[in-house]
Amino acid sequence: MNNDRTTYFLPTGTEEQNKAQQNTFVRAWKSLAPLMLGERKRLIITLIAVLASTLATLLAPVIIAQAVDVYIVHGNYMGVLMDAGLLLLMYVIVLVAGYNQTKNMGTVGRSVLFKLRNELFAKLQELPIAFFNQNKAGDLISRINNDTDKLNQFFAQALVQFIGNGSLIVGAGVFLVVLNWKLGLAALAPAAIVFIITQLLSGWVKQKSRAGLQSLGSLSAEIQESLDNFKVIVVFNRLDYFRKKFNTANEQNYKASIWSGIASGVFTPIYGLASNLGQLVVLCYGLYLITTGNLTIGLLIGYILYVNSFYNPLRQLATVWSSLQLALASLDRIQDVLSLSTNMPIIEDLGKDEVEMKNTSNSLLPVLAFENVSFTYPEGKSVLRDISFELEKGKTYALVGPTGGGKTTTASLMARLYDPTEGRVLLQGKDIRTYKSHERAEKIGFILQEPFLFSGTVKENIVYGNANYADCSDDELARALETARLSSLIERFDGGLSAKVSGGADGLSLGQKQLIAFMRAALRKPELLILDEATANIDTVTEQILEDILSHLPSTTTKVIIAHRLNTIRDADQIFFVNAGALTLAGSMDEAVELLMHGKRSS
Ligand SMILES: Nc1ncnc2c1ncn2[C@@H]1O[C@H](COP(=O)(O)OP(=O)(O)OP(=O)(O)O)[C@@H](O)[C@H]1O
Ligand SMILES: [Mg+2]
Structure with a gap:
């Protein structure tokens, strides 16, 4: 059961984005229709309003033509007044609608x-770590914020116009042809030309819009990267370098936005010209028809009004059309993310067959086991090859090895941050892939090599993701920490539990961050606790305290300790040496040292 080696690079160029134009509407409809399901009532009201306003707009010229040809010509002023009243009613209907x-x-x-933002965010949470390794956060944020907003603008402003103007155009077009088909066709001829031009240009406009959005995403990624690494930039005096990089991204964005601006404006003058041509044609041809007695003045006035009702909305559609192309480009970028599926799904639990097969009672079952596990990072080199081992309940294991040897990778596989490329990881006898994420998080505590804290208080960071303490008071938590022998660690923070942690936790030392991460993991009393260099930045006195806490965890807790400092691991029951794709058992501390020094056994 090997995984598909999916990579998660989102397209950032514009080359391959010219996806089949004719599919765009179908795809757009498919992804947007479900989001609008709950809005059925509003959509129906809108549709009725659109129809009412179209009908009222289209009736107005008939009323005017009648007023001229019937009432004005015969001096019937009551009739004129009545028509004026009718007209007013039509205008009020248009207004209300x-x-x-x-x-x-x-x-x-x-x-x-x-809903779309929620869906996007939910998708991001469901995607595996590999996705975030491969895409820049700034671009993702831009997709969630900018692209969805472009779509919103289309819905809020353009879609109404689209539907309203569309029905007006169709209605006016029908009236034009029905009233006098020759004059009608002449009036519509410029529109046909515009239609063809629009068809030809739409793809180009969408592509330019997409390039604009893309460069906005890159710009935001650039800003995010330099803000994230600001200290490094200052220390190495690389302000210039990043300013240059930013300038380049900004310039690209500037150029792309100029083009997308041109693209979005291209339809307006063309449609304007068509509109004027249409009126000119009707005026000339209409006057000719009047002189030959084939048309009345009232009808010509009505006709010109219909030409207006046809071309005005068409002219407005020009703006709306570009905004549609922009919305479609945004939707494409959103769908790039939504269409990804995780290559780390929860697989079906096929009962307890594996447990029975081993014919062991639950207490003797290894907490965690690797079965012929191999692992390669996407587009990276192979880190582990055909590794098998078992971790017994309540024992302490140490992983040692040179930098880049694969310790963190092994630990990540234990916590299912990645799935093995080959082989299986078993958690309490069952494939780790059958566990729901919350079950897995309950059983496994992982203190990362680079601890991450959220903005909030120390307390909030300690109880993060821990359902048992979600709503507990400071006192209750203090007592829980006391029982877990963790309270002495709280003294390391000015302000104790309510000490503030800013986003990125800049106000704390690395050791303090590790202490919080440690308390977060220890308080959960996980069955397997993995510490990746968890004490690397902590003074020896505090380290003693941590060791004391570790040794007082429930006796059933299995510990995996990754450390460079050998004193940290001297109490381990077993020491594994991880390097060059292999994981070997070092019999004793001395052997581990030998392996570390020479990369091989002494004997
Ligand atoms: N996200 C990643 N993508 C590609 N390759 C990676 C990634 N993370 C680590 N590697 C590579 O995998 C190998 C093992 O890395 P790993 O982090 O497991 O080493 P380590 O033993 O924990 O090292 P250290 O002692 O420095 O923490 C290294 O060669 C590293 O370059
Ligand atoms: Mg590491």
């Missing part, structure tokens, strides 16, 4: 935006 459309679609847009 327009207000309703905007209000409802605004709400639909915001709701789609809300």
Whole structure:
């Protein structure tokens, strides 16, 4: 059962993005329709409002034509007044319907935006660590913030116009042809040309829009990287270097946005020209028809109004069309993320067959076992080859080995941060892939080599993700820490449990961060506790305290300790030496030292 070697690089170029244009609408509809399901009532109201406003707009010219040809010509002023009243009614209908459309679609847009952001964020959480190794956070943030917002703008503003103008255009077009088909076709001819031009240009506009969004993503990634590493940049006096890198990204964004600006404006003048041409054609041809007695003045006025009703919305569609292309480009970038699926799914638990096969009672079952595990990082070199071992309940294991030897990788596989390329990892006799993530997190505590803290208080960071202490008071937590012998560690913080931790935890020393990570893991009383260089930045006195705490964890807790300092691991029951793809058992502390010094056994 090997995993697919999926890589998670999101496209960042613009080359391959010219996906089949004709599919765009279908794909857009497929991904957006489910998000709008809950908004059915609003959408129906909007549709009714659109139809009402279209009908009212289209009836107005008929009323005017009638007023001219029937009432004005015969001097019937009561009739004219009546028509004026009717017209006013039509205009009020258009006003009310327009207000309703905007209000409802605004709400639909915001709701789609809300759901889409949630969906994106949920997807990000479900994706494996490899995805985050391969993509820059800044670009991801830009996808969640900017791209969804572009889509929202389309929904809130453009979609109403799209539907409203679209139905007006169709309606006016039908009226034009039905009233006088020759004049009608002449009036529509410029629109046909515009339609063809639009078809030809849309792909290009979308591509330029996408390039604009892409470069915004890169810019945001650039900013994020230099903000994250600001200290290193100052220490190495590389401000210039990063300024240059930023300037390059900014310049690219500038150029791309100029093009996307041009692209978004390209339709407006073309549509304007078509509109004017349409009116000109109708005026000339209409006057000719009047002189030959084939048209009345009232009808010509009505006709010109219809040409207006046809071309005005068309002209507005020009703006909306670019905004649609921008929205589609955004949607593409969002779908790049949404269409990824994790290559680390929870697999089906096929009962307890493995446990029975081993014919051992639960207490004798190894807490964790590697079965012929090999591992290679995506596009990296092979780190582990065909490794098998078992960790028994309650024992302490040490992993030693040279830098880059594969200790952290082995530990990451134990906690299922990655899945093995080959072989299996068993947690209490069952494939680790059958455990839900919360079950796994309950059983395994992992203190990372680079501890990560969230902004909040020390307390919040300690109880992070721990359901048992989610709502406990300071006192309750203090007592729990006392029982776990952890309270002496709290004294290392000014302000104790309520000491503030800023995002990135800059106000704390690395050792203090490790203490918090240690308390976070120890308080969970996991069955397997993995410490990756957890004491590397802690003074020897505190280290003694940590050792004391470790030795007072429940006797059933299995510990895996990764350390460079050998005194940290002298109490280990077994020492594994990890290097060059292999994991070998070092019989004793002395042998481990020998292995470390010479990379091989002395005998
Ligand atoms: N995310 C990654 N992508 C690709 N290669 C990686 C990644 N993380 C580690 N490696 C590579 O895998 C190998 C093992 O790394 P690992 O972090 O497991 O070493 P380690 O034994 O923990 O070293 P140290 O003692 O310095 O912490 C190294 O060659 C490293 O370059
Ligand atoms: Mg390491």
